Amino acid sequence: MTMTAEAxxxxxxxxxxLGTRSYDILIGRGLLDVAxxxxxxxxxxxxxxxxxxxxxxxxxLPRLAASLAAAGIEVVPVIIAPGEAxxxxxxxxxxxxxxxxxxxxxxxxxxxxxxxxIGDLTGFASAIVRRGMxxxxxxxSLLAQVDSSVGGKTGINTPExxxxxxxxHQPELVLADTGALDTLSPREFRAGYAEVAKYGLINxxxxxxxxxxxxxxxFAGGPEREHAVATSCRxxxxxxxxxxxxxxxxxxxxxxxxxxxxxxxxxxYSDRLVHGEGVxxxxxxxxxFSARMNLCSPDDGRRVARHLAEVGxxxxxxxxxxxxxxxxxxxxxxxxxxKVSRGTLTFILTHGIGESFIARDVPPAEVxxxxxxxxxx
Amino acid sequence: MTMTAEAxxxxxxxxxxLGTRSYDILIGRGLLDVAxxxxxxxxxxxxxxxxxxxxxxxxxLPRLAASLAAAGIEVVPVIIAPGEAxxxxxxxxxxxxxxxxxxxxxxxxxxxxxxxxIGDLTGFASAIVRRGMxxxxxxxSLLAQVDSSVGGKTGINTPExxxxxxxxHQPELVLADTGALDTLSPREFRAGYAEVAKYGLINxxxxxxxxxxxxxxxFAGGPEREHAVATSCRxxxxxxxxxxxxxxxxxxxxxxxxxxxxxxxxxxYSDRLVHGEGVxxxxxxxxxFSARMNLCSPDDGRRVARHLAEVGxxxxxxxxxxxxxxxxxxxxxxxxxxKVSRGTLTFILTHGIGESFIARDVPPAEVxxxxxxxxxx
Numbered sequence: 148m149t150m151t152a153e154a155x156x157x158x159x160x161x162x163x164x165l166g167t168r169s170y171d172i173l174i175g176r177g178l179l180d181v182a183x184x185x186x187x188x189x190x191x192x193x194x195x196x197x198x199x200x201x202x203x204x205x206x207x208l209p210r211l212a213a214s215l216a217a218a219g220i221e222v223v224p225v226i227i228a229p230g231e232a233x234x235x236x237x238x239x240x241x242x243x244x245x246x247x248x249x250x251x252x253x254x255x256x257x258x259x260x261x262x263x264x265i266g267d268l269t270g271f272a273s274a275i276v277r278r279g280m281x282x283x284x285x286x287x288s289l290l291a292q293v294d295s296s297v298g299g300k301t302g303i304n305t306p307e308x309x310x311x312x313x314x315x316h317q318p319e320l321v322l323a324d325t326g327a328l329d330t331l332s333p334r335e336f337r338a339g340y341a342e343v344a345k346y347g348l349i350n351x352x353x354x355x356x357x358x359x360x361x362x363x364x365x366f367a368g369g370p371e372r373e374h375a376v377a378t379s380c381r382x383x384x385x386x387x388x389x390x391x392x393x394x395x396x397x398x399x400x401x402x403x404x405x406x407x408x409x410x411x412x413x414x415x416y417s418d419r420l421v422h423g424e425g426v427x428x429x430x431x432x433x434x435x436f437s438a439r440m441n442l443c444s445p446d447d448g449r450r451v452a453r454h455l456a457e458v459g460x461x462x463x464x465x466x467x468x469x470x471x472x473x474x475x476x477x478x479x480x481x482x483x484x485x486k487v488s489r490g491t492l493t494f495i496l497t498h499g500i501g502e503s504f505i506a507r508d509v510p511p512a513e514v515x516x517x518x519x520x521x522x523x524x
Numbered sequence: 525m526t527m528t529a530e531a532x533x534x535x536x537x538x539x540x541x542l543g544t545r546s547y548d549i550l551i552g553r554g555l556l557d558v559a560x561x562x563x564x565x566x567x568x569x570x571x572x573x574x575x576x577x578x579x580x581x582x583x584x585l586p587r588l589a590a591s592l593a594a595a596g597i598e599v600v601p602v603i604i605a606p607g608e609a610x611x612x613x614x615x616x617x618x619x620x621x622x623x624x625x626x627x628x629x630x631x632x633x634x635x636x637x638x639x640x641x642i643g644d645l646t647g648f649a650s651a652i653v654r655r656g657m658x659x660x661x662x663x664x665s666l667l668a669q670v671d672s673s674v675g676g677k678t679g680i681n682t683p684e685x686x687x688x689x690x691x692x693h694q695p696e697l698v699l700a701d702t703g704a705l706d707t708l709s710p711r712e713f714r715a716g717y718a719e720v721a722k723y724g725l726i727n728x729x730x731x732x733x734x735x736x737x738x739x740x741x742x743f744a745g746g747p748e749r750e751h752a753v754a755t756s757c758r759x760x761x762x763x764x765x766x767x768x769x770x771x772x773x774x775x776x777x778x779x780x781x782x783x784x785x786x787x788x789x790x791x792x793y794s795d796r797l798v799h800g801e802g803v804x805x806x807x808x809x810x811x812x813f814s815a816r817m818n819l820c821s822p823d824d825g826r827r828v829a830r831h832l833a834e835v836g837x838x839x840x841x842x843x844x845x846x847x848x849x850x851x852x853x854x855x856x857x858x859x860x861x862x863k864v865s866r867g868t869l870t871f872i873l874t875h876g877i878g879e880s881f882i883a884r885d886v887p888p889a890e891v892x893x894x895x896x897x898x899x900x901x
Contacts, residue, residue, distance in 0.1 A: 243682070244683070247684040248684060271652075278677070278691055278692055305617075305624060306621070312653060313652060314655055392655075
C-alpha cells in the first residue's frame, strides 16, 4: 500500500487529445501495482487478455496480474516468444485466436505488457478482433514508453518490409511504469534514449540542452527519468493530435529514421544494430547532411554527435560491426523505405537543434554523394 | 461507345454520407466498361491492384482491365480461389503480400471485383496494407451489390466464427454493374434477393409491397433491378451514415441474421444452406417469434413467408436438407453469435412489416421454447 501511495504521489499525466478517442498516459514508478484500479475506473466490468512475452512475463506479469485481480478484473494471459520475429502474420493470427478463444467481447480490453514488439503486435490484434477491441498499453522499455506506445500506430513486418501492415488504433490508456526500466540492459536503455533525444532535436532546443546536463539522472533512475519520459510523451502527443494518420507534420517524428532504417535493413535487423542505435547514427547523419546542404551549421552535427556518444550510443556508420553496403546499396534501401512518395525523396532535415522540418523532393544525387563521402572518410 | 453512353444514361447514384469519407455508389448496366474513367476521375494518377477469384476473372476481368487500361490505369491482377474458404488468415496474408509486391503506395488503389467473399477479404487487406490503402468495390453478385459492398465492414473468418476478425474501412467508390448479375445462378440470385426484401421488412413497407408486385422484373433484368438495388443501397447507406461502427441502430440490418447465422453454423456453412437462404428462413422466424411475443400479427409472418416462397427461397427450417440440431443445440449456436452482449440476447424483432426494432434482453427461455415448438411442428 505504501507503493500505491508513492505511485499516486509521483505520477505525471499526459493527455493525448483526439476528440472522442482522447486518452491519458500515466507516468511514474510503481504504476504496475495500480494498473488494476486505473483500468477498472476507466473500463468498468471489462475482462482482460494480457499479451506479453516470456521475458517480460517472468519479470512483470505477476505484479500486473495481482493488481488486476485485486480490482476484480478477470485475466487471460497470452504469452509469446520475445523478439522482432514475433511481429509476423503467424503470431498475429495466434494472438487474435487466443483473444477470441477467451471469448472477450468488444467492451472488454486487450492489454499489451512489454516493449515495442508486444505493443505493435497486440495493438494490431486488438484493432482487428471484432473490428476493434479496447486496448491498454503498458510499455516496459524506454523506447516503448516514449515512442511506440503513444500515437496508435500498430503493425507487423512482412518479407517486403517492416511495419508495412497494420492499423491506426488508439489505446484507452497508457501506463508507463518507469520503475520497470530498472531491469533493462544498458544497451536497450541507451537505444530508447536516442528517441528521447530526438524530441529535443525536432523542436525543443531547451529540452536537448536539459538532456545534455541531466542525462545521468535519467539513466540512474532519478526523478529526471519521469520528466524525460513525460516531456517526450507530451511532445509526441502534440504531433499525433495534430496529424493522427501521418498525412503531414507527423513525419517529423521520423527524424533520423530514413538513414536509420536503411542501416537497420543493411544489417538485416540483427543484433549488429538495434533500432535506437540506427536512429542515433541517422540523426547525426541528418544534421551533417543538412549542414552540407547549407541548412544549418556543422557545429550542430558535432554537438549532437558529442551528446549521443557521451551516453554511449553509436554515432558513426563505421561503428557498426561487419560490412556495410556502399552508397548505391544504401540508396537502394532508402528508396525501398515507405517514406518514399511517388519516386521523390522525403527527408527530415534541420535548420539547427530543435528546428527540424520536412524536406520533400530532396535530390537523390545529393544524398548519394553525401553517403559516398561519409563512407569513404 | 454505345454501351458507355447507355450506361451513363441508365446510371443511378447513391451517396453514402460519412463526412470526409463520403462516397458514391453507382448502379447501372455496363458500368464495368466505364470503371476506368470513373476511378481515374476520382483518384488521378493512381495505380491499381485488382483482386478477384478465378470464376469472376474469367467472366469479368477482361472488360474491367480494358476499361482501366483505356483510362491509363496500370493494373496488377491478384487472382485467388473462389469460395468462402478464401476468407482466411492465410489468404489475407497472400493478398496483402501481393499488393506490397506490386509496390502500391498509399495513394494507389485496391479494387475488389467479385462477390461478398472477395469484397470482405480485399477490403480488409486494403485496410491494413500501409495502415490503409484506398479501395474500390465492384460487386458482381446481388448480395454484394445490395449488402456487403456498402458500409465498410470488411473481414475474414477463423475457426472461432465468421467475420470475427476485420476492420471498418470505407471504399472510395462502389460500382454496381447490374448487367454482371445476368450470369449468376438462380439460387445465388435468389439468395441475394433475401437481403433486398430485408430492407422492405426493416423500415419500408411500401418497398416490400412494391417487391411483391415487381419481383419478376428484378429477376428478369428489367429496370426494376436497378430500382431495387438503388433502394436497397439507399436504405443501407442511411443506416450506415447514422451508425458507422454499429454501436446502435445499424444492428437493424441483422434482421433475420441471428436465426440465420445459427442455421448456417448448424449446416457447417455448407451448400446445404447459403447465407441468403438462412436470412430468408431467419426473417420468417423473426416475424413468427415477434407474433408469439404479441408484438405483431401472425398475418405478417404469413405474408413474408408467402412472398419469399414465391421467389423460390426456403422459408421453413424443415426445407434444409439433412439433420438439424434440436432447440438446445440451436440456442448454443445463437449464444456463440457475436451479437450476444454480456450474456443477454439481442434480437431484431418487429411490430409488423417495415417496423423492425432492436430488442435487447430477449428472454433465452422464450426463444428456446419457440424453436422447440417450430422444430416439432
